[in-house]
Amino acid sequence: MNKQSVTRLFDRDAIRDCLHRYCRGIDRADEAALRSCYWPDARDNHGSYSGSVDGFIQLAVGVFKTQPRNIHQITNIMFEFRSPAEAAVESYFTALQRGPDGAGEVTQVLLCGRYCDLFQKREGEWRILERVVVYDWVEEQKPPTSLEPERFGPRQPIGAPHPNDPVYALSKRRIAATSHPEDRVGSGDEEL
Secondary structure: OOHHHHHHHHHHHHHHHHHHHHHHHHHHOOHHHHHOOEEEEEEEEEOOEEEEHHHHHHHHHHHHOOOOEEEEEEEEEEEEEEEOOEEEEEEEEEEEEEEEOOOOOEEEEEEEEEEEEEEEEEOOEEEEEEEEEEEEEEEEEOOOOOOHHHHHOOOOOOOOOOOOOHHHHHHOOOOOHHHOOOOOOOOOOOOO
């Protein structure tokens, strides 16, 4: 394997990491994680929003900090390197978004589509310069009516926005004792 092939493998992995960091950032309303995915001069065409990345991040964090439930997943990542410092990247996404609408009513929607990104490598780091979100499926769903503690039952802890999600404690190499106050054994009837 030559040096160019090895570099290309590292580049692909760095772009994948960026896409995964985006999912954490958007789901946890983590502004720093989101900003680390985009160059400051980036543009994002994201459904009803089209403009600077600053505007998109402000909008997203404002919405997702309201304690909604969001899950973004990335699959089928395709890379087309246009130069050693530029790549066109298509990645499929599935997103479940639940939260209050403008009138305060809780809504839930399943979205499937593709992120069509232009990545640039600057000073050894890959980030998004341009993003166009292409929607392939939108399904309005009826949100659950029960409260989360009832729905989740013994499946604890429950995901939360930054900085309260357990992943942030894990990244600091400590998990708060309150996360697992005692050993629990289920009845065997729970879905895992």
